[in-house]
Amino acid sequence: MKKFKLNINNKEYQLEADENTPLLWAIRDLIGLKGTKYGCGIGACGACTVHLDGTPVRSCQLPISVIENQEITTIEGLSETGEHIVQKAWLELDVAQCGYCQTGQIMTAAALLKMTPDPTDEDIDNFMSGNICRCGTYTRIKKAIQLAAKNKL
Amino acid sequence: MEEEKKTYSRRSFLKVTSISGGGMLIGFSWMANLMPNIALSKEHPTKDWIKLTGFIEINALNEIKLYSPNPEIGTNVMTSLPMLIAEELDIEWETVIVEQGNYDTPRFKSQFTGGSMAINMAWIPLRTAGATARQMLMQAAANQWNVPLKELTTTKGAVYHSATSRSLSYGALAAAASILPIPDKVPIKQNTEFSLIGTHQKNVVGKKIVTGKPLYTLDYQEEGMLIAMAIHPPAFGMQLKSFNAADALKMPGIKDIFDIKVY
Numbered sequence: 001m002k003k004f005k006l007n008i009n010n011k012e013y014q015l016e017a018d019e020n021t022p023l024l025w026a027i028r029d030l031i032g033l034k035g036t037k038y039g040c041g042i043g044a045c046g047a048c049t050v051h052l053d054g055t056p057v058r059s060c061q062l063p064i065s066v067i068e069n070q071e072i073t074t075i076e077g078l079s080e081t082g083e084h085i086v087q088k089a090w091l092e093l094d095v096a097q098c099g100y101c102q103t104g105q106i107m108t109a110a111a112l113l114k115m116t117p118d119p120t121d122e123d124i125d126n127f128m129s130g131n132i133c134r135c136g137t138y139t140r141i142k143k144a145i146q147l148a149a150k151n152k153l
Numbered sequence: 154m155e156e157e158k159k160t161y162s163r164r165s166f167l168k169v170t171s172i173s174g175g176g177m178l179i180g181f182s183w184m185a186n187l188m189p190n191i192a193l194s195k196e197h198p199t200k201d202w203i204k205l206t207g208f209i210e211i212n213a214l215n216e217i218k219l220y221s222p223n224p225e226i227g228t229n230v231m232t233s234l235p236m237l238i239a240e241e242l243d244i245e246w247e248t249v250i251v252e253q254g255n256y257d258t259p260r261f262k263s264q265f266t267g268g269s270m271a272i273n274m275a276w277i278p279l280r281t282a283g284a285t286a287r288q289m290l291m292q293a294a295a296n297q298w299n300v301p302l303k304e305l306t307t308t309k310g311a312v313y314h315s316a317t318s319r320s321l322s323y324g325a326l327a328a329a330a331s332i333l334p335i336p337d338k339v340p341i342k343q344n345t346e347f348s349l350i351g352t353h354q355k356n357v358v359g360k361k362i363v364t365g366k367p368l369y370t371l372d373y374q375e376e377g378m379l380i381a382m383a384i385h386p387p388a389f390g391m392q393l394k395s396f397n398a399a400d401a402l403k404m405p406g407i408k409d410i411f412d413i414k415v416y
Binding site: 029035079090098099100 | 227228360361362363365372
């Protein structure tokens with residue numbers, strides 16, 4: 001067990017854990033932020049996506065020992081009240097069904113729009129292709145990203 | 154209004170056989186849930202919620218809570234099932250508070266979602282629950298005003314007596330309604346009378362979802378709870394013969410390793 005410092009949603013957390021502990025479990029079990037979901041544990045589904053200095057990463061694949069002073073943002077830190085443009089677009093188009101994968105979808109979409117404010121359909125398809133949705137909300141996800149990009153909300 | 158003459162009013166056994174060929178048999182009685190329960194304030198000490206049927210709770214502020222009995226698996230039944238109740242109850246959908254019913258089969262009976270069955274099985278029972286509560290609220294108003302039930306109408310969570318221009322909110326009537334006898338035959342609407350059913354309504358937990366708030370099974374945690382992981386055979390149909398857990402048991406945090414018999 002080692003001591004680690006993590007900066008999550010602009011708050012510093014001190015924790016003691018095995019150095020191989022994936023960031024996902026530090027966020028969920030040690031810190032208690034349950035909005036980030038465990039889907040597959042092998043980086044194949046995107047449900048656990050968080051931002052590391054603004055870049056989307058699969059938190060189930062990232063040992064806490066490799067994180068150094070980077071800022072981590074989870075769904076709780078995107079906007080607690082749902083004011084982020086992506087969250088607003090999601091609500092406008094009623095994207096979610098069961099909702100389990102949507103944290104990852106929203107975090108990936110938010111990162112896409114930060115890097116590419118006006119993405120083409122192809123940009124969206126490429127960037128979102130690692131986020132799986134069992135309910136099949138893909139068409140609304142795409143429309144919501146287009147809506148958020150046009151910033152009409 | 155169509156008189157609902159089927160035997161749903163007090164007891165109903167809907168039997169579904171052979172779902173997915175699994176020989177599953179579900180027998181349940183929804184209408185046993187229609188019992189008044191004025192002791193509910195024990196569960197909600199800060200808000201005096203009055204239970205009208207197992208699915209509806211109303212407080213004096215005219216806040217109306219509807220319980221969705223079936224689990225949500227992504228087909229949006231947590232939105233559509235309460236709509237069935239709200240339609241017959243004559244309340245404004247925008248003001249409804251929807252809550253997921255806990256696993257409580259004595260109260261909710263059928264708590265099964267799958268095979269496109271949820272709406273199918275709830276169609277008459279949940280509407281009857283809404284219509285029954287509505288009629289009890291109307292009866293409470295009729296008693297208070299000393300007028301015949303048939304002269305009363307309802308809309309947007311209130312009972313009206315147009316002849317004397319009187320009205321009372323459901324919240325004001327709920328306590329009196331909850332101790333009335335449950336009516337045997339309750340009219341439910343004809344399809345042409347629907348104002349909510351058939352309209353598009355957004356996912357009632359949409360806002361919670363986009364802010365990461367809903368809790369799923371995997372998010373459940375209890376003091377001292379252990380996590381179990383299943384290791385499956387590498388191919389379908391394979392059977393476990395033996396295993397050696399000696400090395401794995403030496404790993405930190407491992408409490409036990411054992412085989413389980415499935416089928």
